[in-house]
Amino acid sequence: xxxIILFFLVAFSIDLFAQQKQFSKDDNGKFIYYxxxxxxxxxxxxxxxxxxxxxxxAYKKSMKAESITDTSILAKGTMVIDKTILVxxxxxxxxxxSFVFEVRNGKYRFWLTDLLYIPYQRDRYGNFVASxxxxxxxxxxxGKLNAGAWKDIVNSTYNKIDKFADDxxxxxxxxxxxxxxxxxxxxxxxxx
Amino acid sequence: xxxLLTAIFAMASTTCALAQETxxxxxxxxxxxxxxxxxxxxxxxTNITTSFASDHNSVSLGMIDIALKKKTGKASFxxxxxxxxxxxxxxxxxxxAGGSSFHIQNLYVNYDFTDQFSMTAGYxxxxxxxxxxxxxxxxxxxxxxxxxxxxxxxxxxxATYKFSDKVSLMAGVFNDWNxxxxxxxxxxxxxxxxxxxxxxxxxxxxxxxxxxxGGYGTIEDLTTSYQITKEFKLGLNAAxxxxxxxxxxxxxxxxxxxxxVADGVILGLRGEYFKFKDVGSVQGTKYTAVTLTANIKSGGxxxxxxxxxxxxxxxxxxxxxxxxxPNAGQFSLAAVYAF
Numbered sequence: 001x002x003x004i005i006l007f008f009l010v011a012f013s014i015d016l017f018a019q020q021k022q023f024s025k026d027d028n029g030k031f032i033y034y035x036x037x038x039x040x041x042x043x044x045x046x047x048x049x050x051x052x053x054x055x056x057x058a059y060k061k062s063m064k065a066e067s068i069t070d071t072s073i074l075a076k077g078t079m080v081i082d083k084t085i086l087v088x089x090x091x092x093x094x095x096x097x098s099f100v101f102e103v104r105n106g107k108y109r110f111w112l113t114d115l116l117y118i119p120y121q122r123d124r125y126g127n128f129v130a131s132x133x134x135x136x137x138x139x140x141x142x143g144k145l146n147a148g149a150w151k152d153i154v155n156s157t158y159n160k161i162d163k164f165a166d167d168x169x170x171x172x173x174x175x176x177x178x179x180x181x182x183x184x185x186x187x188x189x190x191x192x
Numbered sequence: 193x194x195x196l197l198t199a200i201f202a203m204a205s206t207t208c209a210l211a212q213e214t215x216x217x218x219x220x221x222x223x224x225x226x227x228x229x230x231x232x233x234x235x236x237x238t239n240i241t242t243s244f245a246s247d248h249n250s251v252s253l254g255m256i257d258i259a260l261k262k263k264t265g266k267a268s269f270x271x272x273x274x275x276x277x278x279x280x281x282x283x284x285x286x287x288x289a290g291g292s293s294f295h296i297q298n299l300y301v302n303y304d305f306t307d308q309f310s311m312t313a314g315y316x317x318x319x320x321x322x323x324x325x326x327x328x329x330x331x332x333x334x335x336x337x338x339x340x341x342x343x344x345x346x347x348x349x350x351a352t353y354k355f356s357d358k359v360s361l362m363a364g365v366f367n368d369w370n371x372x373x374x375x376x377x378x379x380x381x382x383x384x385x386x387x388x389x390x391x392x393x394x395x396x397x398x399x400x401x402x403x404x405x406g407g408y409g410t411i412e413d414l415t416t417s418y419q420i421t422k423e424f425k426l427g428l429n430a431a432x433x434x435x436x437x438x439x440x441x442x443x444x445x446x447x448x449x450x451x452x453v454a455d456g457v458i459l460g461l462r463g464e465y466f467k468f469k470d471v472g473s474v475q476g477t478k479y480t481a482v483t484l485t486a487n488i489k490s491g492g493x494x495x496x497x498x499x500x501x502x503x504x505x506x507x508x509x510x511x512x513x514x515x516x517x518p519n520a521g522q523f524s525l526a527a528v529y530a531f
Binding site: 083090122149 | 259270489
């Protein structure tokens, strides 16, 4: 019995922990997702090169570089937020954001801010498309009528950005030239 | 029901399994449910003869609409079915004659040859006009004369080329209007030029020529909307339909101003002028209609209270005593849930 209670307590704690993940606010009161990453094994130039490749190659369909210096990148981008029903779902809207990357020897930082939500609606052909071109700041109080739905949107956005951040960190930690050189393993069935 | 749920789970699970092996997107499931109450001021259920919401003093059903979409690589499909009066007997065509079946809203496959060029074949919502069958796609719950008399859907094959985010061109060949299979062969050609001159403003110039309602004819249509500020949006639909050999047709225009008065609350007006064309010496009826609508949104649910007043000097309406009248009015309250 006590194991069952313990299980529920742990599960409940995990759930509470999951709910506590939320955006911080910057000096202007805007939501911000901010990370500083130690990367002692890589030089400043390598990190900058990989960050440029991330924006211009890996995420070229959804990101556009606005300015690039020898220590920073500023880019704008969008990401689609999904509404999930069981294991299936559909896009519910998109978030536009500003992405800033700054690098020094041995470490870098990046943040996403200026988060604007554009709701999608289903068009006459059954596709989900933007219902407006004017985004709603994610920090905005949606009012009582839509508080629940808005909370879901903010949570989905956080999770999506969290995943984006993981992708970015992995991309910067990976040597893609060596990876490309690695050939697919060939298995011969003639000898065994 | 059990079988349907099992099928959905099976499809969804398969999608998950495939997602690990291919570049496919997850199966999209979406749809809507709507219900309404309407009260005609003259107590005549079909005094105003535009599509849907045809019951008087009754809490009545619209439809349940279920859409599936899946994209694998460059190929995708959309299948959308509706059940309920709005989606069967009141839509055209009724899949099983007699008003007891379902209606296919969309059933097509699409292939993106490049980021700019794609082709689509199947049965699709029409590219003509501002309003659509699904209540989720409309601001007003009642529909305009332009919608009611124009095409609902077109089966055919079309090619779309996107020159940029601001300009695209579609051209295609289609069956006659609103039929799953052609009764007069692949008899229509159509095209659509989309332009987005400034951010927030999109305009569609449409032409459809061939077999349609009442014979062979040509529709020219302009459908445009402009999100002028965060609160204010303005839409416009203007169309002209000429049926060959002096067979009639129609012409009309509708204006759709909408203003967000609070978070989740939008007020909108639809003002419409519509005229059936004269056929020989028979004068076509003229209508003017004003509809005041509110959309009150809470999550997926939208409440739509609406008052509508129609006028025609030709007296096509009825008053309470059943005599011909130049005016008709109705109140409706609809609830639409989109998922």
